Amino acid sequence: MILEAVGEDVSREGLQDTPKRVAKMYAEVFSGLKEDPKEYFKTVFHEGHEELVLVKDIPFYSMCEHHLVPFFGKAHIAYIPRDGVVTGLSKLARAVETVSKRPQLQERITSSIAESLMETLNPHGVYVMVEAEHMCMTMRGIKKPGAKTVTAVSRGILETDAVKRSEVITYINMN
Numbered sequence: 001m002i003l004e005a006v007g008e009d010v011s012r013e014g015l016q017d018t019p020k021r022v023a024k025m026y027a028e029v030f031s032g033l034k035e036d037p038k039e040y041f042k043t044v045f046h047e048g049h050e051e052l053v054l055v056k057d058i059p060f061y062s063m064c065e066h067h068l069v070p071f072f073g074k075a076h077i078a079y080i081p082r083d084g085v086v087t088g089l090s091k092l093a094r095a096v097e098t099v100s101k102r103p104q105l106q107e108r109i110t111s112s113i114a115e116s117l118m119e120t121l122n123p124h125g126v127y128v129m130v131e132a133e134h135m136c137m138t139m140r141g142i143k144k145p146g147a148k149t150v151t152a153v154s155r156g157i158l159e160t161d162a163v164k165r166s167e168v169i170t171y172i173n174m175n
């Protein structure tokens with residue numbers, strides 16, 4: 001229907017399988033709708049580690065819900081465990097993957113990861129930062145390639161304690 005609407009000849013060879021390919025692609029890029037990031041954080045280890053855990057530079061690709069074009073970048077997830085309860089490191093990246101693979105807003109990716117962690121691990125604090133380039137701002141519309149959006153959500157002690165939060169931000173900015 002999109003190809004017809006833009007005036008394409010939908011019978012030409014290259015386009016014949018395009019509806020099928022696009023359907024398959026959307027099933028893949030929106031597969032996170034069927035998943036709950038909180039499920040991943042059920043994998044826990046009792047390690048007695050009460051200090052910072054940070055997994056940074058987690059790459060992600062998502063789809064802007066306004067234009068259905070990609071936005072992509074990196075997510076950084078930090079938390080301070082309570083009672084030494086930590087989750088698997090890969091589970092943080094899996095949560096990013098799940099919430100990215102939905103029609104999204106960058107703010108919602110950021111806050112839903114933070115809330116999921118707070119609700120499951122009940123840590124002392126969480127800090128999530130997401131930086132991304134939105135193709136709806138680069139290839140169309142205002143056309144500002146290179147413009148970067150940064151969103152951050154802090155919860156618990158990382159919301160109330162500015163010193164601890166700036167320590168986390170220093171680690172995020174470190175190479």
Ligand SMILES: Nc1nc2c(ncn2[C@@H]2O[C@H](COP(=O)(O)OP(=O)(O)OP(=O)(O)O)[C@@H](O)[C@H]2O)c(=O)[nH]1
Pocket residue numbers: 064065066104105106107134136137141142
């Ligand atoms: N807050 C937020 N806005 C977003 C995100 N992704 C895209 N947008 C914005 O959503 C807005 C939609 O604005 P509209 O005026 O309804 O749509 P539009 O006419 O296509 O807007 P332009 O992009 O300005 O041409 C735009 O300003 C986009 O930049 C996001 O993750 N978070």
Ligand SMILES: [Zn+2]
Pocket residue numbers: 064065066067068069134136137
């Ligand atoms: Zn957009």
